[in-house]
Amino acid sequence: MPGGAERILRRRIGSVSNTKKITRAMELIAATRVARAQQRARAARPYSEQLTGVIENLAAGGADVDHPLLREVENVERVAFIVCAGDRGLAGPYNAQILRSAEREIQAVRSDGGDYRILAIGKKVVDYFTFRGYNIDSRFAGFTDNPTYEDARDVARRVRELFDSGEVDQVDLLYTEFVSLGTQRPVVRRFLPLESTAVMAGEGGGDQAALAGFSFEPSAEGVLEDLLPRYVEARLFTALLDAAASEHANRQRAMKAATDNAEELIVKLSRAMNRARQEAITTEIMEIVSGAESLNTTDEETNIETLMTGAGDRA
C-alpha cells in the first residue's frame, strides 16, 4: 500500500513535536524557578550570616555552654539521616544521585551493627525507601520546590525530638549542594551534634575581640543557648533552599536535553518520511509506465488519452 509508511511517520513526527513543546515549556519554567530559588537563597543569607557570626564570636569570646545540641557520644550506634530530594521526577539524575548515596550511608551504618532512622524530605525519597523495605521515621513532602522557613522548622522539630531524647546519637544531612548553575553535587554533612563551641570559634574565624565591650541580656551563655536551636533551623533551611535550586537546575538541564533530542528525532523522521514519499511516487510512476507498456498499442496518443480517462471506461 503506497503511502502507508509515510502516514505512520507523519503521525510520529506529530507526537514527537508535541512532546518537544511540553519539554520546552518545562525547560522554561524550570529556568525561571532556578532564578527565583537563587534569589530566595540570597535573601536568606543576611539572617544566617548574622546568626553564625554572632555564635562564632560568642564562642571565640569564651562563652561555653552545655547544650543538648552539643552532646557528643563516644560510640555512635544510632544515626538519623535527613534525606532531602524532590517530590517529582523528570529532573535528570537529581533524585537518583542523592538516594543512592543515602542508601550507601545507611548500609554502612547497618554493616557496623548500628541502627538507622530515615527522615524523608520529598515524595521520591519516601517512595524509594518504602519500595526497598526500609523503615521511614517521618515523611515530609509537598514543599521541595519552594520550601519555607516553617517547613524547615517542622523538620528541625522532629530532628530535635530524636536527638534530645537520645534516640539517636548523630544526625546526618544529605542534600544536593548548589555550587553554580552548571554544577550541583550531592553532599553528606554531619548535622548534629553541632561542633563544639571551640571548633566553631576556630574554624569559623570567630573574633575574640569582636564582642568585647558588648553587654548581654540575659548573659553571653544565655544568648548562645538561645541561638543554637535557631542555628539548627537556619542550617536546615539553607540546605532546603540549596536543594530546591539544585532540583530546578537539574530539571532545566534534563528538559533541555529532551528538547534537543526531540528536535534531532524530528529531523531524522522527516528524512525517512520524505524518502518514503519519494519511494511511493516512484513506485506509482513505475506502475503507470509499465501499465502503458503492457497495453501494447501502436498509437501513443490514444494510449495516453485512455490512461487519462481511465482504463475501465474503455470498451
Next chain:
Amino acid sequence: MQIEFVSPEDILYSGQATQVIARTRGGGDIAFLTGHEPFIGSLLTCEARVFEDGGDVKRFAVRGGFVSVTGSTVTVLSDAAVPAADIDVVAARSDLADAEAALEANPEDAYAKADRDWAEVRLVTAGERDTAGSH
C-alpha cells in the same frame, strides 16, 4: 540610627529611626536610642515599636529571636516580624484557639506555648487586645 528587621527568609524592614523599643528575655522592655552601647540580647515574642525619623511610630509583632546593637545599627533577627497593619487577625485568632486546644491536651507542650504567645502578641499589636494574657 539604622534599624533592620531580618527574618530567615528576607530583610523585612529597613529604615532610619530615633528609638526602638523591644522586650528582652530577663530584662523587660528595653529602649535603644542613638549611641546605645554595643548590646546583644535574646528577645521574647513581643511587640516592638520603631520611632521613625519622620515622627511615625511603627509597631511590629516579633516572634522571638535576638537583637544586636553595633555602632549606629540596630538589627532584630527573628523568625517573623509583622507590621501591625499586615496582621491577619482572623488567622491569629484561629492559631490561638488551636494552641489553646493543644495546651488543654498537654499543658507541657512547649511548641503550643510558643504558638499561643505568638498569636497573642499578634492580636495585641493589631490592637485587638489590651495586653497579653497573664501567662
